[in-house]
Amino acid sequence: MLERLDAELSQTDEQGRPILFGKVGVVAVVGNEDGAHHVIADLGQGLxxxxxxxxxxxxxxxxxxxMHTTDYQDLDQTPQVTANATQIAxxxxxxxxxxxxxxxFPAR
Structure with a gap:
């Protein structure tokens, strides 16, 4: 995904701003705690x-x-703490x- 977005770096709007300025991003991850934090950091920086x-x-x-093999897609409902974090984001x-x-953002 980030590689594709790199192609947008040279594109500007009518005022000369990069076209992704003013766009808002959030990051959602499924994985282990340390891995999730790492992916969030990397994707956040990339975005x-x-x-x-x-x-x-x-x-x-x-x-x-x-130490369990439960996948997110197998859950009957979203855990409340995850739902709360998603709502805040x-x-x-x-x-x-x-x-x-x-x-x-101001133009050049």
């Missing part, structure tokens, strides 16, 4: 590098019980998007 803005607490992840992303729409 910021190409112009996305990430909100406060703009990530969410699910980790299964240690979504709410903060929507808020940030409204702010950036009203007050875009």
């Amino acid at each position: 910021a590098d190409v112009g996305f803005t990430l909100p406060a607490q703009g990530s969410t992840y699910w980790v299964g019980q240690a 979504t709410r903060n992303a929507a808020h940030l998007a409204r702010l950036l729409e009203a007050r875009p």
